[in-house]
Amino acid sequence: MKGTYLGELEELVLLTVGILYPEAYGVGVMDEIEKQTNRSLNISAVHAVLTRLEEKGFLKSKMSEPTEERGGRRKRIFLLTAAGKRALEEANEMRNTLFNQIPRIALQFQHI
């Protein structure tokens, strides 16, 4: 289905937003991805993906309360929506299904 298709980076960001609940915002997501996967992203790329996911309906957002840091600027906090959750589950399930169909023998490299 067009529109609900989840790209690789999108899936990664979506997962990270879930992990960081309820404190997921631009820089946080970027840091978490770097920590977990060693992928170094530019903040603008993270923003672009977050906005795109929000447009697709997988994320919703609200502004946080202002804090001392960031010069008193608020953060935009992202949360998973039900659609986002289902998209993650589907992606996960699809991977598992596909993975399980690999014949055992194909994974036994040492006997070649």
Place this chain on the structure above:
Amino acid sequence: MKHTPPKWADKFLAWYCRADLLEEIQGDAYELYERTAKKSKRKADLLFIWNVLRFFRLRNMQRKRTPFAISNIGMLKSYFRSGLRNITRNLAHSSINIAGLALAIGCCISIFLLIDSFYDLDSFHQKGDRTYLAVSHVKAGDDTERWARSPYLMGPALMAEHSAVETMTRIQKLGDLSVRYETHVFNETLWCVDSTFFDVFSYPIVNGARQPLNDKYSIVISEEKAIQYFGYDNPIGKELSVKFNDSQPIVFRVSAVADNKVNESSMRFTFLIPMEFWESYRGEQYASWGTWSRSTFIVMKEGQHPSVFNKTLPAYQTLQNAANEKFQVREVEWLPLAAVAANSYDIVDCLSWDLHPATIIVISTIVVFLLLLACFNYMNVSIASVSLRLKEIGIRKVIGGSKGQVVLQYMVENLVLCSIALIAGTALAYFFLVPAFNSLYPITVPFSFSSTSTMLLFFGGMLFIIAIISGAYPSLYVSSFNAIRILKGNEKFGSKSLFSKTMLGFQFTISFATIIFSLLSVSNRDYFETKDWGYDYRDIAYFPIHGKEQYHVLSNLVSQQKDVLSYAGSASHVGDEDELTSIQSGEKEMQATRFPVGVAYAETMNLRIKEGRLFTSDSEADARTAIVVNEALVKKMGWADALGQSVSFHGSEFEVIGVVQDFYFEDFDKVMQPALMHLVPENEFTYFVVKSAPGEIENVVALVKNSWPSIAPDDAYLGNNQQEVFGSFYRGTQSDSKIMYFISIIALTLACMGLFGLVSYNLSRRLKEFSIRKIFGAKTFNIFRLMSEEYIVVVASSFVIGSALGYYFMAQLHVAVYPDKMPLPQWPVLITLALMIASVLITVASQVYRVVKENPVVTLKSE
């Protein structure tokens, strides 16, 4: 220690970023910056800049920065309304603005229509894009002249040899023929054309045969001629008799009436007869390569170009140049029909009417200047009027109006005013200017554009340009005010500024220059009117005649009149007809204008004898070998003693017996050319000239006119007073000076409107000051002085500059156009000075009157 990222990058981010995204984006950028800055400030700066640049993406950018965004459409409506309200509130000033702009726009429209219709001429011919006029490049001295003439045999030869030619037509012009229907006789010009004429040109045939030129004695007439000769009777089949010089009249039968498209065609035929007739009229000699066709038009087949003739043409040129040694043709140019009118000023004997490009440039410059004047005017007044709207602008800005919005507001208001002016200007052009223009010049400019797109482009472009020129500066100026300063009342602005004074000065300079220029051109005309023609033209009349019978009848008629002092026959006439001839004397060879005349001609014409004598009737030698020359000829020949010198032309030897003072036989803008007179026998006479006792010439003319039907029933009466020979020249200068008067009046009006606007706004601003002065006993004069002294300097300096410019341009024009040095009188300056003083006084006084009348208490109490 707290670090801050590079300011410019931060500002850049704030500038491009969407307002709703700015906070989070900026926040993230700052967070990253602060984190990195703990380690290295330099690295943090670079990272920040990098991030800002990476955020510079389309989806992050402002979409609502331009005022035309959706949310502002509602405001546009409000701007429109406030524009209208402002117009109605200051009705007097708005009408002045609108009137000024409308006047200038009207002039622009009229001139544009003229130029547009001129360049669009001949575009109605269906085969126009494939039709070409053969233009011969003829050697003339060291130069090459472009001639509309080409060999008579060339057209058919090309058609026979090249299959690329679809059709062609030639045109021969026969002028000065008497055409008679029953008792109506008029002098007309006939065109002899090939029968393919209507295949080449798309003149619609209104009535009659589709192929009207197949019969040798058929004639096609234009609609207006049909009405002139036959009224509302059906002209088809009617008989017209045409008299070719001395021969018996020949009867032609009207075969068709055609619309000659006066307003759309550069060529105007009135009568067409078949070329077949012309060939028999000319006799066998027409079939020579030395014979010219007045014009040859060739229509190529689709996709073909006349360059295919390149191989054939040199052979024709050899034939032609051998047959016609006097005029050597160098090459043939194929001029597309659409370009004929635009080029005809440069083509000798072209049948199209011409408009010199210089004229187009001059009039366009003038109207553009007028438009600029009106725009400056408006600009000035609207800047001045800001004084009354300062608070409004301040409040708009305080409640969140951006600079862009204030600019937009002013531009929209301006557009409203300009649109009204455009409509008014169009109406002015339609009802007044274009008709006036048409009445001044012998052409009719229809009120229509060549195409809808031209019209839309013209009006759209005009509105845009006027709105931008007149609105840009005021709106930018107004929007740059600081809101707080305005509301505190600290903002100084306006009419004291150097800018608006410079503008006013510029306006007045231009208008004084035009006034001086036009007055000088009028004085110029007066100069020509009182100019000595080289002979006394009063009490002389001339009558074109055919042959010696008419000469004898006329002689008998006038010789019985006691008021007739003298009369003569002639084969040419000073100011009406002459001929350029090559003459030779010793080694010298040159061109001179030749007048073949009767014995008493020079005396009847009041030519002034300088040396020697005039012709005498009893001398055999005079009739064959005597010539009388003018001073210009003597000078050019370099003779110390002219009398007795021998001159040869037309293969005969002549002896100079007298020298007369130079006399004008061409327009006054030409240098005096060499001329000579010699005697011809009576049977060659084509003119009859009469001199009467002072003041009696009208009686003689009336007598001849009344007896004309019995003298020459087949010829049109063409008699005239001698002073009419330069009539068209005078009427031309008269039209020109009328236009100049008109333009200078407009220029002065516009300048006064500008002054009026400035003064009245200035006065509104200083009303309280003047009221206080009045209370303390200031006299009206003091107030008047206070009001006017600001402007007197401006107007006086523009007077000096403007007058100097006017004189300079006129002097330049004289040098360029007229050969003799003309006086540049002083009186135009005095008149302009008077006009200046009057206009400034009246303008200022009308405003000061307001102050004087007003009760100071009322003014001071208000607010």
